[in-house]
Amino acid sequence: MTSMVVTANGNDSKKFKGEDKMDGAPSRVLHIRKLPGEVTETEVIALGLPFGKVTNILMLKGKNQAFLELATEEAAITMVNYYSAVTPHLRNQPIYIQYSNHKELKTDNTLNQRAQAVLQAVTAVQTANTPLSGTTVSESAVTPAQSPVLRIIIDNMYYPVTLDVLHQIFSKFGAVLKIITFTKNNQFQALLQYGDPVNAQQAKLALDGQNIYNACCTLRIDFSKLVNLNVKYNNDKSRDYTRPDLPSGDGQPALDPAIAAAFAKETSLLGLPVAAVPGALSPLAIPNAAAAAAAAAAGRVGMPGVSAGGNTVLLVSNLNEEMVTPQSLFTLFGVYGDVQRVKILYNKKDSALIQMADGNQSQLAMNHLNGQKMYGKIIRVTLSKHQTVQLPREGLDDQGLTKDFGNSPLHRFKKPGSKNFQNIFPPSATLHLSNIPPSVAEEDLRTLFANTGGTVKAFKFFQRDHKMALLQMATVEEAIQALIDLHNYNLGENHHLRVSFSKSTI
16 A cells, blocks of 8 residues: 655645556545636535545645545546546536545645545535434434535625525425525525435535626525424415425415426426416516526526626716726726627717626626716716617717727636636725736836826735736725726736736735
8 A cells, every 4th residue: 555644735746746647547546637726625525425435635726636535446436437428627627537646645634634624524414314224313413514404695696596596506406395585684595405414415515605697696505503494485485395285475375286286396397487487476576587587597507608687788877078988988897797889978978888798797897886986977887778789880980989899809707617707896996916927026017007197005916926916006996097097008028917906905
């Protein structure tokens, strides 16, 4: 048996030479490569869980690699065979799994404590779910981590998430028996009960931290202390899928039980949102088109580019008409979505129409930019009644007021799963700069940003990576101005500066 002692700081290149052979002899230790940067231990462990018990893990953060040890060689072989037929993905990126030369992992525990803690939590749940010598775990012995009930909180809720959307997302991991939704501390929350704690465990591992729509409606999931939910009414706030005969509780007549049962079966077969059927249970607060879009989005959790329904065109008013150009609006609104077209109104030059790639992006841009200052004026951003922005007729000169950016190379969200989806923040005085060439020093950048008419308060290069820095202006308005002026600025050596708002301060 070869074993190894490893420090988990990612500087172990010497020990891992020769790991790149694709088809080594089977081993219960697997070598995983090309992991996305922000991946967590839990996500890596989740890859192994369907195949058997995971007994150890070692993350090499700096190298985007990990070692995963399974309890048996058979489990590892099954896992490698499975993933050779189906390319494994984490965070929308393909990753590579092969046998390691090592037969077991001996990890230096002090450095690998976090991974161990994650493993213990996962294993505790797994062992609790295996019937002990033919008896099932008794009700009273259920601790929170083994509950079939999940508590779900939704952050950044820029778009309504309904009970039906939750049902669709969570049904992928097993039969959902009951859901109760409520608002607590101004946050939309839900309790959702599975028939089996294993399903709850898998759903939590797969969905915690995912976005339902582009860059918003982030799921935060925990186990509830409750092991059974008591649902009194079937309506858009709560539902017991095992009892279609429950009243709606809103003075609406309950559905005839026979119809309700047939209906429940029907909807689960169709995968339709229950509320998209007129008169079913109770109408949703959002119009049907939006419900349908929500359902479509739920079918592809966190898939960028899924429109959350809604209007794609924004009306921006109270602009500084002396200063504003289609390009400046494209750059600023482009922080929150891919701007397709901009039209400054010919008869009302302090107003413009901006067409985003989807309804969710227009919602994000509106939420973040309404009430911000651009060129000294507080701008107003609302949804327009127009469905698209018309281009001027052939041969008609509209003085450059309308511009089509459909094929712009500067769209930030073109690539599905792009990191940019995770880095959408409200306008802030601190800017995140990236793609800085090695020859450009702090002084150069301070001067460049001071030239946009503001004051540079602070500057800091990232320790690991001099291609990136944080730069703080005196006010949010100055930072907005600097982003408009300097995003995509050519710093030489074929490096165009990328500028975003940061959530950090210096």
